Amino acid sequence: MSAMTTFERSNTTLTPPPSRKRNSLAKGKMPKWALPAIGAGSIVLGAAASTLTGFSVATFAIYSAVLFLVIASVATTVVEGKRRGKNAMWTYLIYASFILALIPLASVLYTVLEKGLPGMNSHFLFTSMNGITGAVDNQTVAEGTPVLGGAYHALMGTLLITLWATLISVPVGMLTAIYLVEYGKNGPLARAITFFVDVMTGIPSIVAGLFAAAFFGLLLGPNSRMGIVAAVALSVLMIPTVVRSTEEMLKIVPNELREASYALGVRRWRTILKVVIPTAISGIASGVTLAIARVIGETAPILVTAGIASNINLNVFANWMSTLPTFIYYQIMTPTSPTNVDPSLQRAWAAALLLILMVMALNLIARLIAKIFAPKKGR
């Protein structure tokens, strides 16, 4: 083979190369139809194998995937060589794990959409559960009329409590991160703060709720449940996330920019305020948005701090409040009408859909913020 190659090479230097010579650098290549064909074959074989053991979608998918993986890798090894075969195997494995990871997400979205959409109407969005008793639900089921009662109070509760939690944790978290990166460097205080922030990250949410409830219980006496207590509990969960993400963002601001600013005779705090933070703001803002998305779905700390309410309460400083997660929890666990649970289930699923939509919207907003604030590169 090598002698042949040498001969061909020396030949080409003397005379023009023959028009249709086989490329000595190329190896075997799978024809284009091969992969779709293997795919189709695997599906057929997978269906057959699955039928043998009693057909189910799960086994069908698993058998087909495994068959495709094996056949395609072996075929590539035979036709294109060992290295290409390994490459094909790992590529298909990675695709398979990606699909596997997507299944729960798609399944959740599908279930919530299917069960939540029927209950998603203006009545659900703009009325509360005030005055909706078991008798009302029984009558709805008996007469087949649309379900009454909605989650407006819980929606407002979620928005208000999350807003207050954000108002508390963003300044605290950002200032902590600024201290850690710009002032503390690696001193003992900074190391201690980093350690406790790490510990805070691991606090179970119910413990944060109990802390806030106990703290306000000490200050204001027992049974002081209201929105702001829940906001404090959520901010205990948010602060470490905000600190961490802000810290990472501040760290990647190049030191050269700080030095450039100092060299212009700008003070340190002004440098931080006008150069460092604007450079990092896109990352900080999207980190904060993701931290909000993280706490908006908390249930346990809300139950022990803000209680549960069926009427609209827009004042976080007095009386109990509901949020969407606690609303869902109560509709499922203690249906309004114990004999006819369907209206409650419908309301719970609609609230779940609303919550998912809010979290999705927050994630999109985070991306948008990152894009809007990112340093521009135009010419």
Place this chain on the structure above:
Amino acid sequence: MAKRIDVNDLNVYYSKFLAVEGVSINIEPKSVTAFIGPSGCGKSTFLRTLNRMHEVIPGGRVEGEVLLDGDDLYGPGVDPVTVRSQIGMVFQRPNPFPTMSIKDNVLAGVKLNGQKISKSDADALVEKSLRGANLWNEVKDRLDKPGSGLSGGQQQRLCIARTIAVKPDVILMDEPCSALDPISTLAIEDLINELKNDYTVVIVTHNMQQAARVSDKTAFFNIAGTGKPGKLIEFNDTAAIFSNPEQKATEDYVSGRFG
């Protein structure tokens, strides 16, 4: 404008490590002084002590005195911010502020300090500084575009414009051309020649031809070995350093025998 700098027996430390030892040097106003020497000999470190940028690095401190027209930069009660607004600095890598437009980059020294400036004054200052940095004709139509969209050489001249916009007395340059191509380097060198009409310029360079081209006086720094402090070996007129050095080490270095 343009003040003189006199350094008396300056030792520069990183925490306990003595990086530069016993430097005494007199830099004349309205002149270009070049610092040359092998890598790690402390010339950049020494340059940063001239506007108190050295102490930005944790553990950085100095002993001795640096006089700006007779006033000690390291005297008690001296605010490093005041020092830095009178002694500007241009860095090795062009570092315009990525969040700001070309115009805002030039005005950075004024705006970041929170000083009020009228729009007409600001426009005049932008034009004057950019003209001073030989950049006006290239960017006058896109002053509101981000500074990071310029080429490397233009960015470096933008940084020089930003430095002269705060009207310093002295401009320090730390290898300003080492990240640039020959044509941009030429533009910066021409600019240095013009700057010395108004400012005292101190430049650190690795490029001996550059030192020979732009400077009036040259200081040669050297280091005895790793871990030893850098020292000022010889300071003289540039012509003398390159044609007739007094020290053997200087001759070896400028003739290319080492370094």
